[in-house]
Amino acid sequence: MSFFQPLAQQPADALLALIGMFRNDPRPGKLDLGVGVFRDDAGNTPVMRSVKAAEKKLWETQDSKSYLGPEGNVAFARHMARLALGDVDLSGRLTGVQTPGGTGALRLGAELLGATKPGATVWVGTPTWPNHPPVLAAAGLKVQTYKHFDTNTQAITFDAVMDALNKAQAGDIALLHGCCHNPTGADFDLDQWKAIAELLSARGIVPFLDLAYQGLGLGMEQDAAGVRLVMDACPEAVLAYSCDKNFGVYRDRVGALIVQTAAAGDTDRISSNILALARANWSMPPDHGGAVIATLLDDATLAADWKLELDTMRDRLLGIRAALAGHGGVLGRVDQQRGMFSLLPLSPDVVKRLREDHAVYMAGSGRINVAGLSVETAGQFAKALAACL
Ligand code: PMP
DSSP states (O other): OOTTTTOOOOOOOHHHHHHHHHHHOOOTTOEEOOSOSOOOTTSOOOOOHHHHHHHHHHHHHOOOOOOOOTTOOHHHHHHHHHHHHOSOOTTSSEEEEEEEHHHHHHHHHHHHHHHHSTTOEEEEEESOOTTHHHHHHHTTOEEEEEEOEETTTTEEOHHHHHHHHHHOOTTOEEEEEOSSOTTTOOOOOHHHHHHHHHHHHHHTOEEEEEEOOTTSSSOHHHHHHHHHHHHHHOSSEEEEEEOTTTTTOGGGOEEEEEEEOSSGGGHHHHHHHHHHHHHHHHSSOOSHHHHHHHHHHHSHHHHHHHHHHHHHHHHHHHHHHHHHHTTOGGGTTGGGSOSSEEEOOOOHHHHHHHHHHHOEEOOTTOEEEGGGSOTTTHHHHHHHHHHHO
């Protein structure tokens, strides 16, 4: 028997398989609503103008690629804390490190939580990003799910959320999407965030916030409002930040882990644990993406241009959402949802017929990436949908 014989075949990533099928489909007017990246009206995912300019500036000024350290680019991590949390005091109860993407931040955050309380329970509303449960489980945390969203009514099941968090014990963890919920687009409103923040604080539940789409929902400040409420209410909190979407640097893998400690005197000790865990995982994060974004945000002109580009991206998503909702039916509430994704109540059979009969490609779950459409093709999609329902 070979050494690796005990390993079972793992299922292929269905979304990656969809990319290949889409590419090989010769039909004109085919629509790709599958993969979770932003697209412009031409269907491309371009490098942002401000990012290109920052890369050029970095190329001209960077004089060494010598090692940094497990914390990565410190200026970058401070920028991420400021983007997420506003004008906060970074010398006090906050500590942050650069990570390989939001996934790296989630993994490192989960390991920090697991190292503090081995086997701790994490409450996760479902449906959620499919990588959440395995990342949490890999850190030895116990995942406890509850219902976040009803696909048929297209609404958040807020009573179920509050019921679940009311059952959680002190020292449990609550994983919460900061904005642009993946896969449903259904975000808490401010009153709901306030109720959650109060509950977490009253019950001693530790928030684990995942902010991966800031600026793609309603705006940079609005999209962080929930995260800020929770971090104000709870003494200790963990925030996984991804800037792979809002800076369009997906493959460069750019993120940060930010941890809020109960007292300023705790940060050094907790930071030393974060760094030890990072060292055991990846020694130090890849530098390029973080250095580019720090360069961009340090330059007022580039930062202003990035904000303009992000405004255009967000407006495009909101415009497509409005166009889709105008068709009513299962699309009627898509304009109440935010970011790139919505989850439609479609059976696997309908998803298959959309693909085979109408060249519309989407995840088997019924998740659509609205960025794969345009205001013009929204009608084409609505028509195909109506023909399959
Ligand atoms: N959290 C959520 C909710 C996501 O959707 C994603 C990416 N799909 C991530 C985290 C991870 O982002 P990254 O690509 O930066 O690892």
